[in-house]
Amino acid sequence: MRPILECQKLTKKYGNFFALSNVDLSLERGKIVGLLGPNGSGKTTLIKLANGLLTPTEGHIMINGLEPGPATKKIVSYLPDHSFFNGHMKVKHLMAYYADFYRNFSTERALKMLDALEIDKDKRLNALSKGAQEKVQLVLVMSRDADLYILDEPIGGVDPAARDYILRTILSNYSENSTVLISTHLITDIEQVLDHVIFLQNGQISLNTSVDEIRTEYGKSVDALFREVFKC
Amino acid sequence: MPWNLDDDRPIYLQLMERIQHDIVSGTYQPGDKLPSVRDLAVDAAVNPNTMQKALSELERCGLVYSQRTSGRFITDDAGLIRQMRTEMAKEHIRDFFVQMHKLGFSDEETLDMIRRTLKGETHETDS
Structure with a gap:
């Protein structure tokens, strides 16, 4: 099967600055992948390229063999690192809005998750706490039957109990054909659910391996290795 | 409850140990059917592929066997x-x-x- 995401010599320059340089990467289906790196290492740039919000300076990025565009947006469910909804809308209206946009959105699944997280669907997004707003966005993104979920810092603002619930949701919802790409700084919290980790350093991939290979080879957790590799 | 796992040792090994422990302590009886990979993975809060690897290893040492259609079982070999x-x-x-x-x-x-x-x-x- 062709990789769900593939980069060939992918380069993105902002002026003279290389945000990404010559990245070769291939993500298989059915994996949960952690995209890890310090601030400014190129994580969000890579994610924006995958979603067609930026265009490469050089090289290619392909989703399921296609350049990012309307066809790939159908199969990619993307959670940006900032709020992307109109805060005046009520949660239930946001749900209808998403159902309108995406044929693969499951209202039933979203309702179930919102109930479990005790979110009032009649409230406006603005009226919810910051953590609850993040939960709503993540719930909507995870309620699509997508081939690729791209989550940019999904769990930063939510409490540990909700974090556990969300990770569980990711584990039980993603199918064998879909891949989840998660960028985060909270490595300890998600390490156990990852198949694979990618370390980005100054716009280049410095490590691309499995969690258990890291533990076998270095005798330490991904979090501990991260702290060592990116020591300030 | 996520299973308690150390952070410096391979996860699949720890999953194997935990299941072995559950077999020895009688949580699972000989011949019992194991939950599905997905259910076990969600219960342990680990990646399903990692759980799959742990179960394959247990199968390799004979503690667990799988029947093509009906799932995985604990060995009957006391x-x-x-x-x-x-x-x-x-x-x-x-x-x-x-x-x-x-x-x-x-x-x-x-x-x-x-x-x-x-x-x-x-x-x-x-x-």
């Missing part, structure tokens, strides 16, 4: 389970002695302390 139980006990004892050596106790001193502890002596004298 001898094998007993043997694993002994292996695990030996490992605990080896670990214990390593720790005691680190504290500066010889094997003899350690054995002596075990005997005295079993007899219920709470205050041991420094030899």
Whole structure:
């Protein structure tokens, strides 16, 4: 099967600055992948390229063999690192809005998750706490039957109990054909659910391996290795 | 409850140990059907592929067998389970002695302390 995401010599320059340089990467289906790196290492740039919000300076990025565009947006469910909804809308209206946009959105699944997280669907997004707003966005993104979920810092603002619930949701919802790409700084919290980790350093991939290979080879957790590799 | 896992050892090994432990302690009886990979993974809060690897390894050592359509089962071989139980006990004892050596106790001193502890002596004298 062709990789769900593939980069060939992918380069993105902002002026003279290389945000990404010559990245070769291939993500298989059915994996949960952690995209890890310090601030400014190129994580969000890579994610924006995958979603067609930026265009490469050089090289290619392909989703399921296609350049990012309307066809790939159908199969990619993307959670940006900032709020992307109109805060005046009520949660239930946001749900209808998403159902309108995406044929693969499951209202039933979203309702179930919102109930479990005790979110009032009649409230406006603005009226919810910051953590609850993040939960709503993540719930909507995870309620699509997508081939690729791209989550940019999904769990930063939510409490540990909700974090556990969300990770569980990711584990039980993603199918064998879909891949989840998660960028985060909270490595300890998600390490156990990852198949694979990618370390980005100054716009280049410095490590691309499995969690258990890291533990076998270095005798330490991904979090501990991260702290060592990116020591300030 | 997510399973308690150390962060410096491979996850699949720890999952294997946990399931072995559940077999030996009787949580799973010989011949019992195991939950699905997905359910076990969600329960442990680990990646399903990692759980899959742990189960394949257990299958390789014969503790678990799979039937093509109906799922995975615990072995019926009571001898094998007993043997694993002994292996695990030996490992605990080896670990214990390593720790005691680190504290500066010889094997003899350690054995002596075990005997005295079993007899219920709470205050041991420094030899």
